[in-house]
Amino acid sequence: MEECLVEYFRTxxxxxxxxxxxxxxxxxxxxxxxxxxxxxxxGLRESLKWATDCLTExxxxxxxxxGGELFLRFISLTSLEHQDxxxxxxxxxxxxxxxxxxxxxxxxxxxxxxHTFIKDGAKILTHSSSRVVLRVLEKAxxxxxxxxxYVTESQPDTAGKQMADALRRxxxxxxxxxxxxxxxxxxxxxxxIVGAEGVVESGGxxxxxxxxxxxxxxxxxxxxxxxxxxxxxxxxxxxxxxQDVPDRFKYKADTLRTVxxxxxxxxxxxxTPPSLITLLFTDLGVLTPSAVSDELIKLYL
Amino acid sequence: MYHRYVVVALSRRKPNEGKELTKEExxxxxxxxxxxxxxxxxxxxxxxxxTEKDKTPVSLLPxxxxxxxxxxxxxxxxxxxxxIPVPASAPFHSSPAPxxxxxxxxxxxxxxxxxxxxxxxxxxxxxxGSSSSGIKTKxxxxxxxxxxxxxxxxxxxxxxxxxxxxxxxxxxxxxxxxSDYGYKVSLFSHLHQYSRKAPLTQxxxxxxxxxxxxIVRLGLQYSQGIVAGSNARSVALLxxxxxxxxxYTTPPNEELSRxxxxxxxxxxxxxxxxxxxxASMGNAIKYIKKEISNIPSxxxxxxxxxxxxxxxxxxxLVNNILCEAFEKSRKFRVIVVDSRPRLxxxxxxxxxxxxxxxCTYVLISALSYILxxxxxxxxxxxxxxxxxxxxxxxxxxxxxxVARTYNVPVLVCCETYKFCERVQTDSFVSNELxxxxxxxxxRKGKTQLENWQDVSSLGLLNxxxxxxxxxxxxxxxxxxxxxxxxxxxVVLRVKNLDQ
Numbered sequence: 001m002e003e004c005l006v007e008y009f010r011t012x013x014x015x016x017x018x019x020x021x022x023x024x025x026x027x028x029x030x031x032x033x034x035x036x037x038x039x040x041x042x043g044l045r046e047s048l049k050w051a052t053d054c055l056t057e058x059x060x061x062x063x064x065x066x067g068g069e070l071f072l073r074f075i076s077l078t079s080l081e082h083q084d085x086x087x088x089x090x091x092x093x094x095x096x097x098x099x100x101x102x103x104x105x106x107x108x109x110x111x112x113x114x115h116t117f118i119k120d121g122a123k124i125l126t127h128s129s130s131r132v133v134l135r136v137l138e139k140a141x142x143x144x145x146x147x148x149x150y151v152t153e154s155q156p157d158t159a160g161k162q163m164a165d166a167l168r169r170x171x172x173x174x175x176x177x178x179x180x181x182x183x184x185x186x187x188x189x190x191x192x193i194v195g196a197e198g199v200v201e202s203g204g205x206x207x208x209x210x211x212x213x214x215x216x217x218x219x220x221x222x223x224x225x226x227x228x229x230x231x232x233x234x235x236x237x238x239x240x241x242x243q244d245v246p247d248r249f250k251y252k253a254d255t256l257r258t259v260x261x262x263x264x265x266x267x268x269x270x271x272t273p274p275s276l277i278t279l280l281f282t283d284l285g286v287l288t289p290s291a292v293s294d295e296l297i298k299l300y301l
Numbered sequence: 302m303y304h305r306y307v308v309v310a311l312s313r314r315k316p317n318e319g320k321e322l323t324k325e326e327x328x329x330x331x332x333x334x335x336x337x338x339x340x341x342x343x344x345x346x347x348x349x350x351x352t353e354k355d356k357t358p359v360s361l362l363p364x365x366x367x368x369x370x371x372x373x374x375x376x377x378x379x380x381x382x383x384x385i386p387v388p389a390s391a392p393f394h395s396s397p398a399p400x401x402x403x404x405x406x407x408x409x410x411x412x413x414x415x416x417x418x419x420x421x422x423x424x425x426x427x428x429x430g431s432s433s434s435g436i437k438t439k440x441x442x443x444x445x446x447x448x449x450x451x452x453x454x455x456x457x458x459x460x461x462x463x464x465x466x467x468x469x470x471x472x473x474x475x476x477x478x479x480s481d482y483g484y485k486v487s488l489f490s491h492l493h494q495y496s497r498k499a500p501l502t503q504x505x506x507x508x509x510x511x512x513x514x515x516i517v518r519l520g521l522q523y524s525q526g527i528v529a530g531s532n533a534r535s536v537a538l539l540x541x542x543x544x545x546x547x548x549y550t551t552p553p554n555e556e557l558s559r560x561x562x563x564x565x566x567x568x569x570x571x572x573x574x575x576x577x578x579x580a581s582m583g584n585a586i587k588y589i590k591k592e593i594s595n596i597p598s599x600x601x602x603x604x605x606x607x608x609x610x611x612x613x614x615x616x617x618l619v620n621n622i623l624c625e626a627f628e629k630s631r632k633f634r635v636i637v638v639d640s641r642p643r644l645x646x647x648x649x650x651x652x653x654x655x656x657x658x659x660c661t662y663v664l665i666s667a668l669s670y671i672l673x674x675x676x677x678x679x680x681x682x683x684x685x686x687x688x689x690x691x692x693x694x695x696x697x698x699x700x701x702x703v704a705r706t707y708n709v710p711v712l713v714c715c716e717t718y719k720f721c722e723r724v725q726t727d728s729f730v731s732n733e734l735x736x737x738x739x740x741x742x743x744r745k746g747k748t749q750l751e752n753w754q755d756v757s758s759l760g761l762l763n764x765x766x767x768x769x770x771x772x773x774x775x776x777x778x779x780x781x782x783x784x785x786x787x788x789x790x791v792v793l794r795v796k797n798l799d800q
Contacts, residue, residue: 202776202785238783240677240710240775274785275772290787297791 005032005051006058018131022067022232023103025055029071030096033089041088048072060253062198062206062269066235067103070299074099106230106283107132111139114193114228114281122147122190125182125218128154128208129163130195132228136281141170148173150185154208156266179210186221196229198249199282201238201296203274203289205229206245209267215276224278231284234296239271328475342413456577456731459490471574474567475511477504479574483737486760493577494734500524501575515544516568520575529645531581531683531719532618538572538582542589546609550602557605558596565590577733580684580692580721618714619681620649622778627658634658636675640665640696642739642763665696672707682715687793688724689771689786691715695764698728701773710775713786717779720793728767737761 008031012024032051038044052068075092110132118124118140124147126133140147149167153176154160160176167174177185186192192214196205205211205227218225239245248256250267259265274289281287284295457463458481471478482496502521505512512520519541522528528537542565549564551557569586572578578586589609596605623635635658639646646662653660663671678700684692691697691713704711725731740761741750753759771786781792 201783238776240712241708290785293785293788294791297788297795 002054005054009055009058020063020107020131020230021059021061022063022230023100025052025059025064026067026071026096026100026103026232028055029068030093030100033075033093033096036089039085041085044089044092045072045076056248057253057257060248060251060256062235062237062249063233065249066198067232069236070232070234071096071099073299103230103232103283106232107135109283110228110230110281111135113286114226115140115143115145117191117226118145118147119190120145120147123150123188124148125150125152125185125189125192125214126163127152127160127194127211127214129159129166130228132195132230133193134163134166136193136228137167137172138170141172148175150175150177150189152177152179152182152210152214154210155179159208179213182210182214183217186217186223189223191224191226192218193226193228196227196233197269198233198235198237199227199229199280199292200235200271201293203277203280203287203292204239205272205277205280206235206237206239206249206269207272209270212242212270212272212276215272219276225276226279226281227277228281231282231295231299234292234299236296242271245269245271328472338409339413456493457491458493471570474570476567476571476574477501479504483754484760485734486762488729489732489734489762489764492732492734495524495736496738497525497736498738501571511567512571513541513545513548513568515541516571520572523572523576526643529643531579532716534579535581535585535718538585539589546606549606557602558594561593562590565593580723581719584718584721618716619679620652622679622714623653623658624656627656634661636661636663636671638663638665638668638696638700640694641742642735643694645694665699668700668703672703672709675704675707675709678704678709678711680711680713682713682719683766684723685713685715685720685777685786685789686725686768687720687722687790688726689789690725691769691771691774691777691786692725692766693769695728695767698767698769698773701769705773711773712776712778713769713774714778717781717792717796720789720796722793725768726770728764732767733765735763735765737763739763 005028009024009028012019012027013021016024029048029051033044033048036044036047038047049072052065052072055068056065075095114136118136122145124137126149128151137147137149149172151160151163151167151174164174164176194205194207194211194214196207198206200206215225237245247262250269251259251262251265252268255262255265274292277289279286279288280292282295287295468478479493479495479499479501481494482499483494485492485494500521501524502517505517519528519537522537523534528534545565545568546561549561551560565586569578592609596609626633635653637646637650637653637660639650639662641664650660650662661671680691680693680697680700682691682693682697686692691701693713701711723731737753738761740763741748741753750761753761774786777784777786777789779792784792
């Protein structure tokens with residue numbers, strides 16, 4: 001059962017590399033719901049939770065866990081008064097598909113909101129490889145704006161190089177810089193745009209390691225620091241500092257399984273507090289960090 | 302409010318505005334005059350039922366204000382304020398707030414007529430089965446005109462017009478006016494400063510016909526500092542009100558819902574004179590008034606009383622948090638920071654040590670020494686204001702500021718009933734001045750500041766509260782969950798919707 005689930009998930013990720021891992025997870029959960037042969041609503045919910053846990057073991061990013069939880073809440077938000085279980089399931093499936101449709105459009109919405117902030121002739125700094133940021137820059141390029149991009153290499157997996165390749169295909173002038181060169185390059189830059197793996201309750205973000213550094217430097221240089229994220233990445237965490245972020249998000253799933261002593265491992269993500277973020281662009285609108293809590297209350301209550 | 306700093310700087314000792322105690326006869330005469338006036342008007346204007354206008358000599362009511370809303374010291378009896386049936390949250394109040402310079406433009410008779418007409422419409426709207434929540438829906442959230450929110454008037458002791466109005470109001474309610482004590486620092490001369498050695502109860506006659514004895518006791522406990530801390534004060538207040546409700550009997554021709562609220566008004570003024578009400582107490586009083594006015598008029602007295610008693614029945618907070626965490630066998634060390642003159646930290650320290658938690662005790666002046674070894678700062682709050690500022694014991698904002706520079710997370714623990722609609726950006730506008738004699742300290746038989754009143758250029762300032770901006774606070778822990786400091790208006794909005 002578990003392998004089936006994981007296999008489906010991996011296939012989804014492979015067939016569409018542009019899709020967010022959370023979206024793939026939600027697709028998998030929807031398929032799981034369709035194939036589930038449970039007898040009770042409670043049992044159904046339990047098995048969905050179990051499925052989400054399985055998926056987080058495969059891909060330990062924050063987005064998968066938050067996406068799964070939001071999916072579960074969304075489909076069970078309607079009071080299921082129908083006596084018939086199959087009728088209930090049908091309603092849940094419909095809602096699940098609705099949810100999926102909404103979130104596949106979320107990147108487009110974000111791009112539409114954000115590209116207006118990129119002025120002609122702007123120099124943008126971004127960190128590592130984010131598909132949302134790529135979509136934003138695509139939209140800006142489609143609007144015939146001229147801009148140059150600096151991408152950090154982003155060790156240890158040098159994801160920045162993939163971002164640079166994708167941008168070159170768009171004919172955008174791009175330079176790959178070392179992670180250590182962020183402070184050096186910031187004086188040339190007009191704005192900083194990064195994606196996020198998760199947006200926490202305080203309005204801060206969890207993203208690839210090196211983001212916090214970039215945020216601190218941009219604050220020191222007084223450059224705007226923008227974050228682009230879809231709304232399913234909103235997660236119910238409230239870290240106060242770096243060590244408050246739970247270990248299960250910090251390291252890759254394989255590392256968590258194989259390595260027993262984590263003190264030798266290097267975390268893959270860090271936490272950026274809300275005081276360093278200027279604005280967040282989401283499919284719910286353009287938000288200040290303090291408005292994130294308001295939106296979270298609306299989403300989760 | 303802000304121009305006052307310049308205006309006041311010149312004056313030093315203001316003459317005491319204390320008035321003498323009202324004599325019973327003066328009171329009675331005045332009531333008779335008012336009664337006669339109203340008889341005349343009633344003849345002119347076929348007014349509604351006699352019951353409301355029936356004035357018994359002992360009744361304390363100012364003319365038709367069936368259920369008052371704010372406990373604001375609006376001493377002008379009614380021309381500027383409209384009677385509002387429901388006292389709860391003020392969003393649907395549609396008349397302008399009483400401003401200090403308001404002079405009644407129309408004659409008193411016309412205003413009374415207007416008032417009566419308004420009352421009738423309100424009562425008519427209230428009657429057909431609709432409770433206060435029904436009236437609330439009269440102002441749907443989609444209403445476009447911004448409704449003026451009435452917030453309690455600011456204290457303005459140095460403005461003689463305001464003080465006179467307050468004195469008149471207290472005279473009417475037969476409550477003695479407490480006089481200020483000692484020289485006040487000019488920046489804070491708009492606030493009251495009382496001496497603990499002259500409690501209000503000394504000026505009351507015994508037995509007091511006006512004020513219930515449990516309220517008198519409560520007032521004394523407040524003014525002497527026996528009951529201190531916003532939770533303790535609110536709880537004591539609610540207990541005293543329970544006793545009041547138990548002993549209450551509806552006078553003939555009066556309705557419980559209206560009369561009881563009017564009986565509560567002088568009590569609240571009395572308590573306010575003993576010690577200014579805190580935000581949590583204000584919210585508790587609003588809640589009680591709302592509950593009382595929600596009682597349908599057909600309800601029998603006994604039933605009504607039991608209903609009210611049941612609905613009342615549900616810093617200390619930080620202590621509880623730490624004790625619970627200790628029980629869950631978390632390993633931690635507590636550093637208690639204390640400050641003069643109240644030294645409330647000692648009691649907290651005692652309680653923690655009794656539980657077996659390892660503690661360190663420092664005074665606030667040693668803050669920058671111990672902060673490098675601190676991982677989190679827990680603060681209690683007196684109130685959380687609508688713009689995210691935290692109002693708490695003086696010294697709190699200092700701790701938050703220094704903790705921020707050391708990058709230590711600051712957590713404020715506060716229940717949601719302490720959230721209030723007020724907005725304040727500094728600690729001057731609204732604060733409390735405690736007895737300045739508390740600052741004197743006797744060491745080795747010598748009290749240095751013993752004769753501070755004789756030194757003309759010396760002022761002692763004993764502030765009670767200060768406000769901390771939300772940038773210094775990382776997290777607020779409430780009974781609804783963890784929220785950032787800027788989300789206080791969201792919670793207030795959600796709570797208003799619930800009510």
